[in-house]
Amino acid sequence: MKIAEARVIVTCPDRNFVTLKIVTDEGVYGVGDATLNGRELAVAAYLTEHVVPQLTGRDPARIEDIWQYLYKGAYWRRGPVTMTAIAAVDTALWDIKGKVAGLPVYQLLGGRSRDGVTVYGHANADSIESVLSEIADYVKLGYRAVRVQTGIPGLESTYGVSKDRMFYEPADAAVPTENVWSTAHYLDHVPRVFARVREEFGPTLQLLHDVHHRLTPIEAARLGKSLEPYHLTWMEDPVPAELQEGFRLIRQHTTTPIAVGEVFSSIWDCQQLITEQLIDYIRTTVVHAGGITHLRRIFDLANLYHVRSGSHGATDLSPVCMAAALHLDLSIPNFGLQEYMRHTETTDAVFPHGYRFEGGYLHPGEEPGLGIDIDEDLAARYPYRAASLPVNRLQDGTMHSW
Structure with a gap:
């Protein structure tokens, strides 16, 4: 079994979400969340431009190896955008592994x-x-x-x-x-x-x-x-x-x-x-x-x-x-x-x-895997809508943590 394709799906059913769907050459697929509140498109771009091209042809069963490849191979490690993108891949691969095994992931x-x-x-x-x-x-x-x-x-x-x-x-x-x-x-x-x-x-x-x-x-x-x-x-x-x-x-x-x-x-x-x-x-x-x-x-x-x-x-x-x-x-x-x-x-x-x-x-x-799916046709009805988190100031106008 090999990874045949991976798709990044951005949708806004009342708020923005980014989802990665990894599909194997045997038709088994898994989904992973890639949502970073207020910075959703940054993760979507990171996945589309840098991660998805590196997944095709890989063995989806090698979860640990793929994790290390995406983490150590990037050189610019950690950070919320990188780690959210890695999380989406990792979660989707666990979903696939559970479906192949016929077991819920917790097992x-x-x-x-x-x-x-x-x-x-x-x-x-x-x-x-x-x-x-x-x-x-x-x-x-x-x-x-x-x-x-x-x-x-x-x-x-x-x-x-x-x-x-x-x-x-x-x-x-x-x-x-x-x-x-x-x-x-x-x-x-x-x-x-x-x-x-x-x-x-x-x-x-x-x-x-x-x-x-x-x-x-x-x-x-x-x-x-x-x-x-x-x-x-x-x-x-x-x-x-x-x-x-x-x-x-x-x-x-x-x-x-x-x-x-x-x-x-x-x-x-x-x-x-x-x-x-x-x-x-x-x-x-x-x-x-x-x-x-x-x-x-x-x-x-x-x-x-x-x-x-x-x-x-x-x-x-x-x-x-x-x-x-x-x-x-x-x-x-x-x-x-x-x-x-x-x-x-x-x-x-x-x-x-x-x-x-x-x-x-x-x-x-x-259910085998994570027990979760995405309805891509329905998701397409809800396009991305720009939304930012608020900021916080003290009463004198000084920027403050929120």
Whole structure:
């Protein structure tokens, strides 16, 4: 069996996705997600111009060799564009391998380590009272874990809070919109949010919160300390992770667990954080961290240091990535949580899939391969639409992490 062709499919069924479809000379095909939010066409071009021409004629069963070829052979290694492109190839090849074997991919990864994948939903609203209602809706649906975000009094808009409660999409304009940020307002508000949530829902519901890189280490330490009475499962992305030593300072001052990594693209981005036990959950993803092959390496390293998985799973990852993530989540011993933001009906129609939500868990399905496909005819009805992520400024106009 040889790779006969590979096609890059760009579509926008309510938001932009890039998908790689690899087809063998025996007609077996696999799909991989190549979506990089706000930079989708950069990955599409990288695949089309540099990767696809190198795949034709290769043996699709040699997943590790092809991964090393695309990584080491490029010379300009790592980075989100390169690693997202490699991930698309790797994921599609695992899909093919499962179909050839007649087994779901999780069986090829060692079989089940659990019966289902615990996922968390996003409760977001402009006020505390409104977010309590959103949390209650998730609890009724059977969710055991909920991420809580609210608007901040005194600020016009806040990342993580949307007008559409079910399908949050931050890439909201062709030219980036601008948010205005105040750390003082934020640090004052967030502990009051979680005090009310615990009062309303008791001690057992798993609660999470995304800081989204907006604090300094000592500010994050202060936030973590103030949230300790409310026993969060994690405080996500408290600071920009370029300076990984900053996490040491946070650790010195709070026992609130820390999650980070959705913007990481390789094991080297998180090696220090894991081996020095500066985090509790690693949130790297199949699509942005080099595919199933490389993400499993990250999780294996994390397992040695009591760090659990908590993979990113927002709507800027296509159902192809979600399907791949579930197979990996089901198989690894150190699974923690999986983010799950539901896609729209239009997106689900373009990407028919076998995974399902039931009783607070996602189940990947038993179809051979990943159990996911793309309807190319339907995808062609939804052309690419330019959409950028917003930017963030302080009240005095200074650019700030968001």
